[in-house]
Amino acid sequence: MSNPVQKYIHGTSDTEQLRLGLLNRITNDSFIRYLGDLSESRVCDFGCGLGNLIAAVTGRFPGAVISGIEISEQQLKSAQETNRRHPNVTLIRGDALKSGLPADAFDLTYCRYLLEHVADPVAAVKEMLRVTRPGGTVACQENDLHNVIYYPDIDGLDLLMGQFCRLQMELSGDPFVGRKLFDIFRRAGASDIALSFEPEIYTQDEPDGYRAWLSNAHDILFGARDLLIERKTIGESEIDVVLAEMRRRIEHPNGVALFYWNRVRATKPTERL
Ligand SMILES: C[S@@+](CC[C@H](N)C(=O)[O-])C[C@H]1O[C@@H](n2cnc3c(N)ncnc32)[C@H](O)[C@@H]1O
DSSP states (O other): OOOTTOOOTTOOOHHHHHHHHHHHHHHHHHHHHHHOOOTTOEEEEETOTTSHHHHHHHHHOTTOEEEEEESOHHHHHHHHHHTTTOTTEEEEEOBTTBOOOOTTOEEEEEEESOGGGOSOHHHHHHHHHHHEEEEEEEEEEEOOGGGOEEESOOTTHHHHHHHHHHHHHHTTOOTTGGGGHHHHHHHHTOEEEEEEEEEEEEOTTSTTSHHHHHHHHHHHHHHHHHHHHHTTSSOHHHHHHHHHHHHHHTTOTTOEEEEEEEEEEEEOOSSOO
C-alpha cells in the first residue's frame, strides 16, 4: 500500500504518540480557525494520524461529516478509538497518494504535517483535489525546519537538526516542504492559491509554552536517535549531549521558542483538471 521507499521518520512509539498528542493540543485551535466554518460540510483529512484533529473539528462543528485516511494501521486504530462515539466520522486505511475515495466527494480536503512525509507531495495534492468537489477547498499546514529558533542557543542543536533533516530526506521526506507549497499546489492543478504563515511564539509564561515546544523538538530528535546512530550520521555521545542539554533547558525561566508553519488554501477548479 505504501510507497516502498517511503519510511515515516517519527515512527509510532509511545513517546511519539504522546508528542503528537501534545502537538495537536497546542496547534489544533488555530488550525480549525484557519479552516473556517465547517458546519454541515463534508470534510476529508489526509494522513489523519491519531485522529485528534478530527475529534477537535467534530467537537467544534458537530454537523460536519468527516472522513479520515491514514496509512499506518496503528495510527488508524488510535484514531478509531478516539472518534468511536461520533456517528459522522469514517476512518479508513489508505495511502494519501491513491486513496480509493470517490471523486468530487468533499467540500474541504485538508492535510496537516503530512506532505513532509510523502515521497511525492504533488501526487498527494492531486489526490486531495480529485476527491474534492469542483469549487471546493483544499488546505494544509506544513513544516519548514529552517526557521526554528531557540533563545538562549543550545550548543550542538543546529548541527543535530541538520543531520535530522538529511535523514528525513534519505527516507524520501522533505523537512523544507513548507516553502514549496505554492509550487506543489500549482503543479497539482489547484487555483486561487493563497499562502500564509502561522506564527508560534513561546515563553515559559504560557502553560503550554516554551516547555511544550522544546519537549516536542526533543522528542522528535530522540525518536530519530537510533536511526541516526545506526547510519553513523552522528556519534552516540554527541547526540546524547545535545538531547541532555535540551532536557535541561526545558525549565529555563527565560527560554523563548520562535517558529512558523507554512499554510496554503486553494480551490479545485470548476473545469476538469
Ligand atoms: C506527523 S503525523 C500528522 C498526523 C495528523 N495529520 C496531525 O496533524 O496530527 C503524519 C501522519 O501521516 C501518516 N502518513 C504518512 N505517509 C502517509 C501516506 N502516504 N498516506 C496516508 N498517511 C500517511 C503517518 O502515518 C502519520 O500518522
